[in-house]
Amino acid sequence: MAHMNHETEADTSAKRPMEIASPLGIPMERSGSGTSWLPDAAPMRAIHARAGGWTFMTHGVVFGMYDKQNGPRGVDHLASLNWAMLMATRQTASSKLQFRAMGSAEPWTLGAEGYPLLLQTGETYKGQPLYDRQHPHDLFMELAVVAERAVNDRVGISLYAAPVGEPAIGPVAFPHRPSAMSDPLAPIVHHWQDASHVTFGVLTAGVFTRSLRLEGSIFNGREPDETRTDFDYEGRSLDSYAARLTWNPSANWSLSGSWAYFKSPDAAAPNESMRRAALSVLSAHTFSAGAQLNTTFVFGANKHAFADHLEPSYLAESSLQLGGIHNLFARAEYVRKDAEDLVLGPSGPEGEFDVMALTAGYLVELGGPSPIRAGIGARGSINLLPASLAPAYGSSTPTGFAVYVRLAPQIMSSGHAMGPHAGH
């Protein structure tokens, strides 16, 4: 091992002052949610410190939001959405050991019914499926240990064990994607793509090179229940499985493809299993004038055991940050949901519906020396529905908007004085 000494100056490009040796030289910036990869050039919002060979990092965000969704199925709501993560990492050029804890106060700051979001579906409230609402996240979102070891200077192996965490399915989950960081609201394709990011029981093994990672997971396939403060094992074992291949061809790109089998994901339909396929492309580019563009494309499809075809979904989202102050973002989504997903009732239309949501927004970050930055944002959306859904939603183009404040760590960047080891 040429780079055993973690203080070595020869270590890669020393792009950011915090960089230390890591197995195969993979930078911390690449870590997405669970074991997913971001492009290396993705901005990282974190506060960090070092002590005794360990690096401690805090990530997180707090939104205070007023959200109003229009039409007969929309309501308004004032709430806070939030999550925070603590990470302790010890690594050298040959091995890495990391402990993670991530939680959310949403069980209290949002409430069990979640926030209004037209066409959103997934999980339950009072034993009934939620619709036109996004559920709160659990108090325990991730408790995990990650171990990596370089077998030689080109190949490494990894293990991820999580009483609660994210199996190797889909792209980086939306709350952790730089392209979605300025928007508090969930995509309506969440349960077609990345909703498994909170799973109670995950074991993932992987093999990786500097640019490729192949992973296999076994996990508890049941989605979280509506009691958001406990561990949802309910006698289940690691009865579901997934595989994912990720490719980071350069610092600016990350591509992944995954396939998953969920045994009985839905308590309301315990005999029904589900399969999911997902493909994703994430990009991160920095331009000379301090502009930073992050973009995500995702295709995700579910196939329920008793259905003879896929329910597809597509998402494209982008966030442009200018000068560390202005954040412009947009998202376009298409998904096929059925009458049962949307809870249209016995007298409502039957079958499946192709629905779309278009969103645009803006967030301004307030300056200041604090490592935690405040921002003020607004976002508006318009949904495009088939005529058969117009009676239920009052229109075939129902809308929604939200205004909010955001607190989040500022982006760590090169040339930034980031604490005691800045001159490292």
Ligand SMILES: [Cu+2]
């Ligand atoms: Cu979620």
